[in-house]
Amino acid sequence: AAGVIQSPRHLIKEKRETATLKCYPIPRHDTVYWYQQGPGQDPQFLISFYEKMQSDKGSIPDRFSAQQFSDYHSELNMSSLELGDSALYFCASSLVRVGGNIGELFFGEGSRLTVL
Amino acid sequence: GQQLNQSPQSMFIQEGEDVSMNCTSSSIFNTWLWYKQDPGEGPVLLIALYKAGELTSNGRLTAQFGITRKDSFLNISASIPSDVGIYFCAGHDYGGSQGNLIFGKGTKLSVKP
Numbered sequence: 001a002a003g004v005i006q007s008p009r010h011l012i013k014e015k016r017e018t019a020t021l022k023c024y025p026i027p028r029h030d031t032v033y034w035y036q037q038g039p040g041q042d043p044q045f046l047i048s049f050y051e052k053m054q055s056d057k058g059s060i061p062d063r064f065s066a067q068q069f070s071d072y073h074s075e076l077n078m079s080s081l082e083l084g085d086s087a088l089y090f091c092a093s094s095l096v097r098v099g100g101n102i103g104e105l106f107f108g109e110g111s112r113l114t115v116l
Numbered sequence: 117g118q119q120l121n122q123s124p125q126s127m128f129i130q131e132g133e134d135v136s137m138n139c140t141s142s143s144i145f146n147t148w149l150w151y152k153q154d155p156g157e158g159p160v161l162l163i164a165l166y167k168a169g170e171l172t173s174n175g176r177l178t179a180q181f182g183i184t185r186k187d188s189f190l191n192i193s194a195s196i197p198s199d200v201g202i203y204f205c206a207g208h209d210y211g212g213s214q215g216n217l218i219f220g221k222g223t224k225l226s227v228k229p
Binding site: 004033042043044045056058088090097102104105106107108109110112 | 146147149151156157158159160161164166204206208216217218219220221222
């Protein structure tokens with residue numbers, strides 16, 4: 001079965017540079033989520049999209065932005081990168097259950113961002 | 117904000133032993149999800165729970181959604197070396213928005229052959 005696809009898997013950037021991460025959700029899933037996971041930490045919710053509209057916002061810095069396109073893929077744009085942005089970035093997708101419950105989130109393999 | 121307390125933080129057990137870990141919340145959740153994560157990989161969904169009192173099994177894994185809706189546990193029976201990893205509980209408050217899946221801090225499981 002198709003899974004969530006993320007690219008690139010690894011990315012190395014300098015401070016103050018920009019980075020873009022891409023996510024292709026599972027076909028027919030209607031919701032995409034972005035999470036950030038620092039070393040030894042639990043995943044922290046950044047932002048989500050439901051049917052291409054921003055649904056919820058978590059601890060996403062103002063330097064970051066995201067969008068979901070007509071083909072349902074999503075991109076996370078990170079500008080003015082800081083050393084503390086080094087982390088694993090996960091995309092997840094789900095299909096909202098009847099009644100609006102969140103459903104099962106399926107995660108991609110993640111994109112490891114290293115800021116030097 | 118809401119917090120999940122997951123325990124224990126780590127476990128070091130002998131192959132063949134049973135394992136139990138749990139999560140508690142200060143508020144009610146409508147969904148509990150249990151994930152396993154290997155180093156550098158994405159979390160893999162193990163079990164999803166949607167109803168208070170629900171008990172669900174997936175092979176050697178069993179998880180339950182607490183009656184109070186503020187807790188959940190995960191049991192692993194007859195552990196094997198490939199069970200090694202970090203296990204996360206995650207909860208969703210339907211009163212919040214769709215994207216608000218909150219994770220516990222994880223339980224790191226080590227299995228000695």
